[in-house]
Amino acid sequence: MTYSIIVPTFNSEKTLSACLSSIINQGCQDFEIIISDGLSTDSTLAIARNFNDDRIKTFSEPDAGIYDAMNKSIERAKGDWLLFLGSDDLLFDAEVLEKVKNHLMVTDAAFVYGDVKMVGDTPWAKDGTLYKGETTLPGLFDANICHQAIFYAKKVFVDRKIGYDLNYRICADYDLNLFCASRYPIQYVPVTIAYFNSGGMSTVVPDVVFNREKWLNIVSYFREKLFDEDLGSSTKELKKTWKRFFKRFQIGMSILSFRIYWYQRFKKPH
Incomplete structure (x- = not known):
């Protein structure tokens, strides 16, 4: 090694x-x-x-x-x-x-x-x-x-x-x-x-470009892994993300991001 x-x-x-x-x-x-x-x-x-x-x-x-x-x-x-x-x-x-x-x-x-x-x-x-x-x-x-x-x-x-x-x-x-x-x-x-x-x-x-795209990248990298109840504190960022994907005409990513946001926002408590 x-x-x-x-x-x-x-x-x-x-x-x-x-x-x-x-x-x-x-x-x-x-x-x-x-x-x-x-x-x-x-x-x-x-x-x-x-x-x-x-x-x-x-x-x-x-x-x-x-x-x-x-x-x-x-x-x-x-x-x-x-x-x-x-x-x-x-x-x-x-x-x-x-x-x-x-x-x-x-x-x-x-x-x-x-x-x-x-x-x-x-x-x-x-x-x-x-x-x-x-x-x-x-x-x-x-x-x-x-x-x-x-x-x-x-x-x-x-x-x-x-x-x-x-x-x-x-x-x-x-x-x-x-x-x-x-x-x-x-x-x-x-x-x-x-x-x-x-x-x-x-x-x-500060890295202005990265700060603008950070959560778009998180959703693109992690995708369905973000359906994790331990990540519920991310709902505010996820709400912004699905709208921004939509404005970029990335409809599939927008739908995925919205689903993740919806799950994290309204999931049942333990």
């Missing part, structure tokens, strides 16, 4: 060395590191090459943003499990990959996640806290699981084909996680995976 650890970079000279060191110094050494660089003009590439480790594979080429860079790396990845780290993130300690490997060797899940430790404040977590423990399906509908905490089986991207949807500039990872939750077993493991630096765009900039 091997890992592909993907690190997109652009002018990352201040943070990349620490990020790569946190990977190279792991007790488990069954990994490759794929650096997808967007034509940095600083010493980012020199820093990566100075590690002189043939497991670090560096590609520098134009891209359309971080998710495009990650899609390019997915195509190049050889590992069984993929982990995505920002160039300013660090693996939590030297035993992370070994601890997670013990779970991955016996799991039936295709999406395995742990926690991250926050570095800096965000609107959704404070500096020094662990984010965010085991997440229920309604919890995922409400808020994303941190990208740096997730190990994806390679087959996820084989099935998905498009990888990250580039229409979502900030929240393509959230869209991917919703897709995964609708199709594969998901497993939480009580392991702190990484230090998550709060300075990225996802912590300060």
Whole structure:
């Protein structure tokens, strides 16, 4: 069992060395590191090459943003499990990959996640806290699981084909996680995976397109699985969704969404 650890970079000279060191110094050494660089003009590439480790594979080429860079790396990845780290993130300690490997060797899940430790404040977590423990399906509908905490089986991207949807500039990872939750077993493991630096765009900039389409995608991904009594708190969003499908002339999806809304709104109490 091997890992592909993907690190997109652009002018990352201040943070990349620490990020790569946190990977190279792991007790488990069954990994490759794929650096997808967007034509940095600083010493980012020199820093990566100075590690002189043939497991670090560096590609520098134009891209359309971080998710495009990650899609390019997915195509190049050889590992069984993929982990995505920002160039300013660090693996939590030297035993992370070994601890997670013990779970991955016996799991039936295709999406395995742990926690991250926050570095800096965000609107959704404070500096020094662990984010965010085991997440229920309604919890995922409400808020994303941190990208740096997730190990994806390679087959996820084989099935998905498009990888990250580039229409979502900030929240393509959230869209991917919703897709995964609708199709594969998901497993939480009580392991702190990484230090998550709060300075990225996802912590300060909203994704207007994703926010507009989030619940349309949830219905499209989950379909009849939304006939689940535990999801009753979603009725307000479902009511909006069937009307929006109708306006888009997606009549079949509108009918399905209305049926789900009707069930959730008027189901009998236990």
